[in-house]
Structure formats: structure tokens, C-alpha cells
Amino acid sequence: MSDETRNPSRPAGDPRTAAVIPAAGRGTRLGPGTPKALRPLGGIPMLVHAVRAMARARTVGLVVVVAPPDGVAETRRLLDAHPLPDSESAELLVVPGGDNRQRSVRRGVEALPPDVEIVLVHDAARPLVPVDTVEDVIAAVRDGAPAVVPALPLSDTVKEVEPSAPERVVGTPDRARLRAVQTPQGFDRDVLAAAHRRVTDEGDGATDDAGMVERLGHDVRLVPGHEEAFKVTRPLDLVLAEAVLARRRATDGF
Ligand SMILES: Nc1ccn([C@@H]2O[C@H](COP(=O)(O)OP(=O)(O)OP(=O)(O)O)[C@@H](O)[C@H]2O)c(=O)n1
Numbered sequence: 001m002s003d004e005t006r007n008p009s010r011p012a013g014d015p016r017t018a019a020v021i022p023a024a025g026r027g028t029r030l031g032p033g034t035p036k037a038l039r040p041l042g043g044i045p046m047l048v049h050a051v052r053a054m055a056r057a058r059t060v061g062l063v064v065v066v067a068p069p070d071g072v073a074e075t076r077r078l079l080d081a082h083p084l085p086d087s088e089s090a091e092l093l094v095v096p097g098g099d100n101r102q103r104s105v106r107r108g109v110e111a112l113p114p115d116v117e118i119v120l121v122h123d124a125a126r127p128l129v130p131v132d133t134v135e136d137v138i139a140a141v142r143d144g145a146p147a148v149v150p151a152l153p154l155s156d157t158v159k160e161v162e163p164s165a166p167e168r169v170v171g172t173p174d175r176a177r178l179r180a181v182q183t184p185q186g187f188d189r190d191v192l193a194a195a196h197r198r199v200t201d202e203g204d205g206a207t208d209d210a211g212m213v214e215r216l217g218h219d220v221r222l223v224p225g226h227e228e229a230f231k232v233t234r235p236l237d238l239v240l241a242e243a244v245l246a247r248r249r250a251t252d253g254f
């Protein structure tokens, strides 16, 4: 299948862009129940929203979903039950994940076909990221940045603590120099693949992919993040996500 057949809206000559969506987490902080990525949001599984958010970007021709190792067939069925509209056409692959985020992403990266040059890594848990943010990340990678991260300034002051009981403050970093980072994080494919080959994944592994690329000495460029790209982590985040979605449906019709 030619690239143009996969995504007719993709301009000729664009580097092939793929998104890897780690969706193999349990969602412990959200509380007991269905794995987080499969929980409904506005009646549609969170993962389906995340896949659509990637496929909506003009140049994304492939989305690799990393499913819980025991949930590949269920995830495939669920995606088949919620097909992408023609305007968001992209090829979908489902692969089994690992026992931390870093291992799950690595499995997704290893599944990419050789012609992919730009890779987005996007949390299934950020279902509402606007397409403009996704496009900004892709544009910055196309512009030559090896790694690109959407980021927002912090609202709260952050303390560095000593992990004792009770915890003791050891410092207050200058808030003006701190950013909260989101996904999708965008990468030159070779840079991301090298980071996943070289950075060890012991314990909980790396908390984000850009952090791994930083460790190899590459520059990471920031683009503005978006408030609606927040991560659904705790129960209150679900309430906010439902409200954002209801407002979008009322104003934009989706
Ligand atoms: N072994 C894992 C752990 C996490 N993730 C994915 O990484 C993203 C960010 O992780 P997080 O929000 O922490 O999800 P969970 O690990 O599911 O949440 P929790 O820590 O509350 O269990 C999620 O899309 C999650 O599915 C993954 O693919 N594989």
C-alpha cells in the first residue's frame, strides 16, 4: 500500500510519521475497574479518543497501540468496533506492552516499519489533546529538532523533599524555570530508537521518552502545551474530561 493510499491528505514528500500510544497501564490511581485506556469517556473508550487525536493530524499515517499483554485481542476488537472516520484515515497496529511505561513504548517503537522517520509517543491517558498541539510537535521535528515536548508553566510552587517520614523540604526550585510536560512527544525515529536501546529500564523505568533522549545528550525543544492535553490520572480528572468533551460536542459537534 502506498503512503498516499494510507493517508490521502498527506502531502507528497512528507516524511512518514507514526504515533505510538502506550495503553498497557492498569490505571491504579484512577481506582479499581476496567484498565484505564478502555474506560469510557462520553461513551467511547479513552483509547479511541487518543487514537483519533493522533490520526486527525494530517501526516500521521500509522498508529501503533501498545495494549496490556493479556488484552491485545480485546483492544483490537474495541478499535475495530470504533473505526476511524475517512477524514482521519491511518493504519492501526496493536502490540503487547510491558510492565512499565518505558518497556511498553519500546515494544511499540520496535514494531514500527522501516519507512517511518518521525515518531510521536502519546499517552492513551491524554485523550483530549487538540490537533493543533499534535501538529506543532510534528512541525518542530520536521524543522530538525531531534526531540520535541509540549509544555506548560506550573501553577503551583514546587518543593524538593527528602523522602523521610515526615517528609522534609530541602529546596524550592525557581518556578519560572520549571515546565510541566505533556504528550505527544515527537522524535526523529533513529534518536528515539537509540534511546530505547541504550537507556536501562529497571524498576519503574523512565517517566517520559524525552528524558531518555536527554540522557544521550540530545537537545529537547519545547512547544506550547495545552490545558486540555491533561493526563487522566485520578478520579477528578475523569470529571474534567467528561466536561471538556461535553463542551466540545456542544460547540464543535464532535
Ligand atoms: N506498563 C505500562 C504502564 C503505563 N503505560 C501507559 O503509559 C501512559 C501513562 O501512564 P499512567 O497515566 O501512569 O497510566 P497507568 O500506569 O495506567 O496509571 P497508574 O500509574 O495510576 O497505574 C498510559 O497511557 C498507560 O497506559 C503502559 O503502556 N504500560
Ligand SMILES: C[C@](O)(CO)[C@H](O)COP(=O)(O)O
Pocket (backbone or CB within 6 Å): 101, 123, 180, 181, 182, 183, 207, 208, 209, 231
Ligand atoms: C509522559 C508523561 O505523560 C509526561 O508528563 C508522564 O511522565 C507519564 O507519567 P505516568 O506516571 O506514567 O503517568
